[in-house]
Amino acid sequence: MKMKQVAFLFLIFLASQTVHSWKKDEFRACDQTPFCKRARFRKPGACTLIAHDVSISDGDLTAKLIPKAPHDQDQDQIKPLTLSVSVYQDGIMRLKIDEDPSLDPPKKRFQVADVVISEFETKKLWLQSASTEKINGDDGGLSSVVYLSDGYEAVLRHDPFEVYVREKADNRRVVSLNSHGLFDFEQLRVKKEDEDWEERFRGHTDTRPYGPQSISFDVSFYGSDFVYGIPEHASSFALKPTRGPGVEESEPFRLFNLDVFEYLHESPFGIYGSIPFMVSHGKSGQSSGFFWLNAAEMQIDVLAKGWDAEGGILMPTEQSRIDTFWMSEAGIVDTFFFVGPGPKDVVKQYVSVTGLPAMPQLFSTGYHQCRWNYRDEEDVENVDSKFDEHDIPYDVLWLDIEHTNGKRYFTWDKMLFPHPEEMQRKLAAKGRHMVTIVDPHIKRDESFHLHKDASQRGYYVKDATGKDYDGWCWPGSSSYPDMLNPEIRSWWAEKFSYDNYVGSTPSLYIWNDMNEPSVFNGPEVTMPRDALHLGGVEHRELHNAYGYYFHMATAEGLLKRGDGKDRPFVLSRAFFAGSQRYGAVWTGDNSADWDHLRVSVPMVLTLGLTGMTFSGADVGGFFGNPEPELLVRWYQLGAYYPFFRGHAHHDTKRREPWLFGYDIFNVHVNSTLFILMY
């Protein structure tokens, strides 16, 4: 008993310790997030929607979702939703549910653009007909069944509505949606006099002009014992249940791109990137997958077995199954079901939707040496020559924010880097490359040409009142280009031409940091959700994809710069589904401790599984000073990261690999692991 108390006190102590680094209360927990809190309280079977007017149109299986029993009150609020099921080659079913545009909703809900590759649309199978079945155990209700691929069918049960994929031979289910009746779709409404839609969090007000608009539903994976994916979290590879029997109390896995200072090494909390793609796997060796193309804040519960014991909903019990619960603040239902059946098939199916990883340049697969900051040209030259002196291979030298003139990207600090071209040429003469940082925040300084240009053209993201949004980041007062707009992306891409980026040479590549976007004085260190993008799209609707569009624009800039003949290399911190087409990512500001070394493995594996094959963690840990053994072990592990970079905070001691002596480095790392790479 006493021991327990001591252990408990110790835990409290640990918890209070962590508050100092990770500012937990600065970020919204599920119960501080109305849509998440509400959704988590919903009971299985709460959904009363049924599929009506089921038919084949334009090669899709379509239907209207309407409430089963007409409501007395709020009748005007519940309009039919449109549902469509499309089928694509290689066993992919796409389910979309949105408000009916013909019913004149207050606003068009945001559908994430430029993520699904154009080739995918050419793979669509035009459905000709659907068969109607009475399926055992469905109380005689009807289901519409369409062909999906050899051996698989897509099924829409009408009442209550449910969508799933099954194996044709034995009617075995693979992936299903709304089997537990948790589906909910908050439709946009016109505000009534007495309603208050504003949300407040730590002194920030979200005006929420369109009111609540969240979506939630349950997804089940059959023949599954584990689920994986949905990066980015510092957590185990197989996702642990977040709700249900045996789970004390846990946040759902959050997908909300945030710049989290000193993130924890074990937490479902959302960090820099989001890929709402989940893969399941069972002891049978079979896998399936589910992807929700939605860039708003998402929260995902992995439900422990028996979570629905009281719900009384009978599910086929002969198969092992993992149930999950997906909640999003806005957007539409645009989901992809992948039949597998093997893990590799699932990933192949996923990348046929979002694109294959870009082929990296050979040099970028080598070792990268970074630090915040290599302070001047002399430092660069010295570091470079020390690698030669110690015969340690490396390929790329990086410059962090201090190389610029006052954090104005595309510029150089004239004192510290008076001859950037010559510096790059010296490196290039040895076949080495340089990477400089370019972040999305643009210093609001009238004498800075980039700011002047962007503000005159009206290229910045707007605040809720329609003025250029003014946030705080490294340079102080800053604004952010609206990367959702293709015209602005193209404008941005031009900035990387050798003429525009003065001091750049063909051996210079780019690092995109802070593109969550990080806003030091914004709610949760990011942009307010009611900020406005192209076409009145609210930031809440595309938040998780902002960094993706920025990464895309930068990579396109490098492609343009080289007349399409030089493969870009762009490292990004924020990412979204599809980021693999534009370059590498890393796991952000980790810490120099063994726990972060450990968690980098499942983090990088998860990224690989979800298409982001080119990824790594900062070797040595960004914050703090690694003991020599930790650093050596990290180099040994890092050699196996697809993206292999040593990086460190400016307050840390210098830790270039030769500083720890011949024995430590050469014997343990250089002689064995680097040889694998070079």
Added chain:
Amino acid sequence: TSACPLGKFYCKNIGHAPSFLYSSRVNDGICGMICSRADCCDGSDEYDGKVKCPFTCHEAGKVAMESLKRKIEVYQEGVILRKVEIGLAKRAIARDKAELSGLKNEREVVEKVVHQLEGQVRKLEQEPQEKDDKMREARNEKVENEESGPDKNVDSQTEPMKASDVEKQGQAGESPSDQNEKDEHESSEGLSREELGRLVASRWTGKKSGEQVEETDPVKNDQEEGGPDAGYEESVADNAGRSSTAQYKIGVQDLKNSSDIATPSGKSWLDKIQETAQNFLQSVNLFSIPVANLDANKIRKEYNHYTAKLSDLESRISSLTEKLKFDFGKQNEFYLFYGRCFELKQDKYVYKVCPFRNATQEDGSSETQLG
């Protein structure tokens, strides 16, 4: 590359020094450049025909020769400088040692004087005890009033007093990080948007939020910076009178200036002290009957004067002794570096090295101690 013994490749480099090369540099497609130790200047490491390297050993040899010559010149200059320093150090050490022994003599004398005066003072204090208790009480009260005075002033905030500064300093010294933590927590909601931005940025940059605020508000900045600093100096000065250790610290800090502190000008000065003191004591002793108040004050004044003198001597002696304890090199060639500082400006940083003391990096307002 497998042909290299021990993983090293030998280049003859005729016209320059032969060298061994890491085998990773052989046929790597990169030619050696002048001054680069990384490749052979004769191009012999690139033998597979991928690239043809020019023969640069003559140029490399010339460059190497010149840099060697330059190095020799620097060394020669250094040797001359060192000799000068050794000579100067010898004289300085002799002077300091002489001063030390002089000071020790002086201390002996002054100690005696103080001892005698102490006896007198004690006598004086016993007498009035019988005579007038009330007066002593009154005096005590007065002292108490004086002590509580500054506190009252703090309350009314008429003028900044030592006590308040000391208090401030004490707080700041206890746990600045705790305070920051607290500040950050309590006040982040009340911050302006700019202050919040700076506060969050400061987590990464490591700058204290206080500094950040300073940047926004130059007026506030002055107050915040000036306040504790002034307080620090004053409180040290205050402490100095009470404890000898504090005094010693100041002695070290002031070493630069203290070398020209009035040094004894020989024996005559010492004799004079002895004389005047003795004369004075004798004149007092003449009256064995209760001494007049005037004389009592005089005795106290003299006593205070000589104890102050004694503590000055002590501090000077101990600082000299400390100084002489250091290792100034084989021939004491670094003796004159003691108490001196050297500054080097590197862009925005000023590096200051004070041998036998400390080294700092100054960046405008902030200063970092270097190990």
